[in-house]
Amino acid sequence: MIERAAALRRLPSIDRLLKEAAIAGLVAEYSHDTVVALLREGLEEIRGRAQAGAPLPPQAALVAELISRVKGGLKPTLCPVINATGVIIHTNLGRAPLSQEAIAAIETIAQGYSNLEFDLESGERGSRHSHLRDLLARLAGAQEAMVVNNNASAVLLALSTLAKGKEVIVSRGQAVEIGGGFRIPDVMRQSGARLVEVGTTNRTYLKDYEEAIGPRTGLLLRVHSSNFRIIGFAESVSIEELARLGRERGLPVLDDVGSGALLDTAQFGLAHEPMPQESLRAGVTLACFSGDKLLGGPQAGIIVGDKDAIERLRRNPLARAVRVDKFTLAALQATLLHYLRGEAQAKIPVWQMISRPLEAIADQAAEWALRLGKLGIEAQVIDGKSTVGGGSLPGETLPTKLVSLSFAGPPHRGALPVVSLSQFARRLREGTPPVIWRIERGAFLLDPRTVLPQDEAKLMAALEQVVHRLRPTAPGLSP
Numbered sequence: 447m448i449e450r451a452a453a454l455r456r457l458p459s460i461d462r463l464l465k466e467a468a469i470a471g472l473v474a475e476y477s478h479d480t481v482v483a484l485l486r487e488g489l490e491e492i493r494g495r496a497q498a499g500a501p502l503p504p505q506a507a508l509v510a511e512l513i514s515r516v517k518g519g520l521k522p523t524l525c526p527v528i529n530a531t532g533v534i535i536h537t538n539l540g541r542a543p544l545s546q547e548a549i550a551a552i553e554t555i556a557q558g559y560s561n562l563e564f565d566l567e568s569g570e571r572g573s574r575h576s577h578l579r580d581l582l583a584r585l586a587g588a589q590e591a592m593v594v595n596n597n598a599s600a601v602l603l604a605l606s607t608l609a610k611g612k613e614v615i616v617s618r619g620q621a622v623e624i625g626g627g628f629r630i631p632d633v634m635r636q637s638g639a640r641l642v643e644v645g646t647t648n649r650t651y652l653k654d655y656e657e658a659i660g661p662r663t664g665l666l667l668r669v670h671s672s673n674f675r676i677i678g679f680a681e682s683v684s685i686e687e688l689a690r691l692g693r694e695r696g697l698p699v700l701d702d703v704g705s706g707a708l709l710d711t712a713q714f715g716l717a718h719e720p721m722p723q724e725s726l727r728a729g730v731t732l733a734c735f736s737g738d739k740l741l742g743g744p745q746a747g748i749i750v751g752d753k754d755a756i757e758r759l760r761r762n763p764l765a766r767a768v769r770v771d772k773f774t775l776a777a778l779q780a781t782l783l784h785y786l787r788g789e790a791q792a793k794i795p796v797w798q799m800i801s802r803p804l805e806a807i808a809d810q811a812a813e814w815a816l817r818l819g820k821l822g823i824e825a826q827v828i829d830g831k832s833t834v835g836g837g838s839l840p841g842e843t844l845p846t847k848l849v850s851l852s853f854a855g856p857p858h859r860g861a862l863p864v865v866s867l868s869q870f871a872r873r874l875r876e877g878t879p880p881v882i883w884r885i886e887r888g889a890f891l892l893d894p895r896t897v898l899p900q901d902e903a904k905l906m907a908a909l910e911q912v913v914h915r916l917r918p919t920a921p922g923l924s925p
């Protein structure tokens with residue numbers, strides 16, 4: 447007890463810490479008050495650890511810990527990572543990377559003022575939605591378009607505008623959870639509409655909808671079951687049939703298409719993902735989809751369809767709460783222009799990755815394995831599978847080549863010291879930039895498909911750095 451109290455008294459004071467060259471440097475560069483506050487927090491935490499019985503590290507280690515804490519507190523936490531997982535639209539890693547043109551568009555618009563809501567022709571106030579109307583009219587056959595924060599807000603806004611206080615009929619197999627807390631029954635409740643489920647989990651017929659329509663019905667809803675698939679004894683109503691029923695009964699039809707595939711995924715050996723243009727052709731009132739899934743653009747919710755319906759959506763006070771910003775609009779416009787110019791597959795990273803030839807991936811994997819071999823790491827190229835991810839195309843995969851690093855084999859000359867896979871993975875995650883990869887059946891796997899061209903050299907450097915930290919005498923990659 448007495449010893450601990452004496453140890454705690456040895457904790458450096460703030461004044462003493464401020465005299466450390468590294469900390470003085472930080473004070474000179476940044477705010478004195480912030481640095482002091484971060485030091486206090488750090489000391490408090492160390493004191494807490496010591497009081498809980500942990501031994502106090504030596505003075506030099508304490509000072510080093512505090513310095514790294516202050517530095518950490520002054521750095522942004524959101525940072526780029528290298529995605530070597532082979533999951534193309536990785537929700538936890540920020541979904542779709544943008545094209546060079548989309549990035550440039552954000553930069554251009556961010557630098558100054560723009561005609562975001564200003565009509566240059568008339569000199570009067572304009573609408574931010576006007577910038578995408580013509581593009582979406584050409585690409586999806588939309589009469590009118592509107593963009594909001596994300597697809598979840600698009601569904602909420604549409605339901606709240608068109609069906610508040612009314613019943614919305616949806617197939618029981620489509621009252622789904624998309625992930626991250628987006629559940630159709632909950633969104634329905636938030637919107638003030640009442641969910642009426644029809645059919646069964648696996649089978650729903652047109653007559654199920656017909657029989658459920660009554661005086662309180664406000665809307666027919668279809669939700670694409672993006673992230674799961676019912677196989678076997680299953681039946682659902684096509685969007686054409688549902689749209690026809692809506693027209694016959696004078697009811698609006700909303701189609702939550704999900705991933706926003708403007709190109710046909712079937713041409714890349716994948717299942718066909720519903721396309722917004724197909725919904726509009728089928729005659730739905732409105733279709734909505736995400737901007738950052740298969741569309742390959744920024745986070746956004748895009749609503750296309752009937753002009754009157756969209757005008758009602760825009761007048762809903764909720765529209766202001768889910769409004770899209772100018773950077774998103776700039777990036778989305780640049781992304782949609784790729785489709786219009788017929789260069790989507792060549793310029794949009796998501797489609798580049800989906801359409802990447804297996805031979806190109808195999809060459810890259812072989813090259814990485816060779817370079818890793820030079821570092822003394824045993825690396826093999828094996829067959830594997832990439833996935834599209836982002837809650838789209840469940841169970842669908844693209845054949846790929848993986849670089850597999852095995853730590854299990856017998857120790858050989860120049861091998862890494864015994865280090866567990868999870869330790870190795872952690873070190874790579876803590877690097878700059880962090881590398882995120884796959885571990886499957888005891889092997890460390892890198893999928894070249896999702897590593898962007900500009901990240902390849904960084905990935906090799908990160909691997910080299912980790913190996914050198916584990917074994918300082920390892921040969922280098924550079925001659």
Ligand SMILES: *Cc1c(COP(=O)(O)O)cnc(C)c1O
Pocket residue numbers: 596597598599601624628669670671672673702703704705735736737746747837
């Ligand atoms: C992904 C998805 C959503 C949610 O879209 P966000 O853009 O993530 O808000 C809603 N509905 C379907 C069918 C989806 O696939």
